[in-house]
Amino acid sequence: MNYSQFYKNALLNDVIPFWEEHSIDTTYGGYFTCLDQFGKVYDTDKFIWLQARQVWLFSMLYQKVEKKASWLAIATAGAEFLKDHGMDNQGDFYFSVTREGKPLVQPYNIFSDCFAAMAFAQYSKASGETSYGTLAKNTYLNILLRKDNPKGKFEKGTGTRNLKNFALPMILSNLVLELEDFLDEKEIQKTIDFSVHEVMEVFLQKDSCLIYENVLINGDLHDSFEGRLINPGHGLEAMWFMIDIGIRNKDTTLIKKATDTMLSILDYGWDKEYGGILYFMDAKGHPPQQLEHDQKLWWVHLEALVALAKAYEHRPDEQIKQWYDKVHEYTWSHFPDSEHGEWYGYLNREGKPHLSLKGGKWKGCFHVPRALYQCWQTFERIQLKSPSI
Missing domain, CATH: 1.50.10.20 (Glycosyltransferase)
Structure with missing residues (x-):
């Protein structure tokens, strides 16, 4: 399959026309x-x-x-x-x-x-x-x-249990690159250094190679609902942000560590019974507090595809390829709506649409087209090096 053309076609001939036609408030x-x-x-x-x-x-x-x-x-x-x-x-x-x-x-x-x-x-x-x-x-x-x-x-909160959340350093690691043309180099590198440290040294746990959603202010783990929470999608998205930073800074060590981490997250987060990546998990295997924890979400699988494509570009080994094929097959056979366009966002654990919406309070014109664009561009580079891919 010509993956770059596949993703380009899906972006320009399916997803973007859907939002152009239906979302504009004139x-x-x-x-x-x-x-x-x-x-x-x-x-x-x-x-x-x-x-x-x-x-x-x-x-x-x-x-x-x-x-x-x-x-x-x-x-x-x-x-x-x-x-x-x-x-x-x-x-x-x-x-x-x-x-x-x-x-x-x-x-x-x-x-x-x-x-x-x-x-x-x-x-x-x-x-x-x-x-x-x-x-x-x-x-x-x-x-x-x-x-x-x-x-x-x-x-x-009351200040009794002071936890900090993974989302902000994750977002900042991408945001600072988006604003690179508007900030001086010292400011850019300061935020990059902060984000990489928080993501890869504080929230990423060395023993499990998993990223926790919340840790105490001093970086320690806390044995509570929030303290045990794992969101595989966030971890996978953050890893391709880390790869982008690694490319910018010519930091091959960071690229390797991000790749190894995404593979650990995928192995942990993959639903061994029904396929797909689970939404929320408890690090100790306890029941998560989120009732939607076993749903399969569009953005989680898209971020996994982006992360795997970027990882494969820099380390084209069989393990990454096998994971890419596995996630690709599940994603493309479950989320796109071939009849009416765009993608379903929410599947139940078995992989059937839980909600039929194409957009709402949380899903908009972002994760699907951004991921399609990222995969298109990444596979275009990969195919220039290896035309058989």
Whole structure:
């Protein structure tokens, strides 16, 4: 199979047309993300991190695939909506707003901000509008100010059990590369060093080669629901971020360690009975508190494919190939909707669609097209070296 053409075709002839046709709000700007199986809008609320992700996606396509005026127009509609309605007076980004842009849910964490910074940076490069680059940098700096207490006044804890979460250093390791054109080298390397240390030395456990979602402030593990939580998808996504950093810094040791870690995560997270990668797991095998723990999610499998493709590019051995084939077969035989386009997001443990939606509060125009693009580009490089792949 010509994998690069396979992924390119899926991206440009299936997934992107679905969002172009169904998600654009031509009245108020921004995007609808709550789309049913057929692309019909079933809720008009706008979730800021999904708005930002779609701005990023269409800006990236315009930059790296083709300078299509329609793609830039779609990105512009979202960027302007995000700038005008996405944040409060302090520059903190809401979680959600109404269709018209009125605030619904306050800025209770900084993940909306992270994706807004990515969006503004990519849109600035696509449009040439330098003000968006400034906005991207300011948003990034605001994130750094809040990184030690990301939820601020919205933190539910009492201070009795101080845990820190894996998501922020993981996101920062990718975000800093997205903003590379807008930051000085010292700032870039400082954030890279912080992220790599947190991901690979603090949250990654040397004995198990697994990444925990939460650790105590001092880096120790805690025997509790949160302290035992494993999210294989997060670990796999982080590993391809680490590979990208390893490429940037010519750090072959980091690339090797990231590759070995992803293989450990896959071996641990693979459902031996029904196939696919489990959503949440308990490190000690206890029942997880998440009722959806045994579902199979679209983004988890896509991140695994990206990670494996990037790993294979740098270490084309049989173990990685076997894992890639295994994940590829499961993913492509379960998630895409060949009749109505795009992908299902949520399968039950047996691999049947749990929800028929194509977009909602958590799934938007991001993980599917980003992964298809990443795999397309990675396999194109691999095939230049080995045309038989």
